Amino acid sequence: MEQRAHFTKRMEELKVQVLRMASMAETAAQNAIKGLLENNCDLAEEVIMNDIKINELECDLDKFNIELLALGQPMARDLRFIVGAMRITSNLERIGDEAVNLAHRTVFLSTRPPLPYNQMLEQMSDVSKDMISRSVKSFADEDVALASQVCGMDNEADSLNIRILKELITNMVSETRLVERGVHSIMASNHLERIADQATNIAESVIFIVQGENVKHDCRG
Template sequence: METHFHAQLDKMRLKVLEMAAYTQKAIEDACKALLERDGDLAQKVIDNDMQINLLECEIDDMSLRLLALDQPLAVDLRSIVGIMRVSVNLERVGDEAVNIAEKAMFLSTRPPLPFGGQLKELSDVALEMFRASIMAFREGDPDLARDICRWDSQCNALDVMVIKDLVNYMSKEAPAVERAVSTVLTSRSLERVGDLSTNIAEAVVFIVEGVSIKHRICR
């Protein structure tokens, strides 16, 4: 029974890593579509989102079967709960990828605003946080996970800077308001990817150490 349980738990971990791969491609392509003003690539991100949602449903079903049929011990229960948290946050990153892609499609058909460099800097940080969170999960590395938590303040600061500059720009360039608002929303989505990556990192610490760092400073 224990061997069967752990085999199923390993399958669930692999399914999460599969979901992570799809999600990583989605958020990377969404950022590329935004920065390169590629509406066709943005549409592909939107079209492929269903695959991420289906994988989340599969992981939910697997976790519920393990909980219902195998009555796991505390340490194994912790793994299941942590893996479910990772899956939920992956799905939300996928949603943010769609949000960014939708804004990228809109912005690609209109004159560019002078904020490409700032958006690239923010997207680079958000993507690095996401990639690192998946590596921390794959390797079971709580130290890397804690580092990701500390990076979140940098992502937040970049988002604030972009939004302040955009608000100032809108006050002087009224015809650009619609494009600027879309860019603000894009910046918030990128910041949200950083937050969700932090959530994944927190789940890794919980899985490995049984410690919740969600509501306190990472250490």
């Protein structure tokens, strides 16, 4: 009984630490997006410098999860939670990486004249932020319905990314002086789309944890 109580406590600690990492990754993405939209180089540099903290926490959680698997010998839902947590920490680390990539685009673009306002890029930013927020909340609350909503939003992110690509290419063809900045803006949109993908992956893991159902690739419609 005492051993089970200790294992339960460690599982609770795992969830707390994953949510801590989620908060760090979400903040990194939000700041990277804010830096991009506001052409804020200082904020972008802050995102780049803070990424090491996310990486370090991922390493700590990997070790924690391996210890739980080896010592706790979990079964059924406990095993799914640990496996799901391992997937989610990997997704969160990648969100941090994409935030850094986005920040690097901002650092470059801040040295050039600003491009015309792009409403779709701002819309894409909002969708990506919303997907991260909902996916994290679905994990915290173990809410399958909310996780499914995130999965459904992935198509919107993909569609916006394609529309942004087409618009920027059209602009670059008509004005060659925009090519360099246009390419970096296209890459920024790609980073936002990848952030949305990682949020979808988190949502898929939540469904796996709660229902034991592997919806990977299927829940994107």
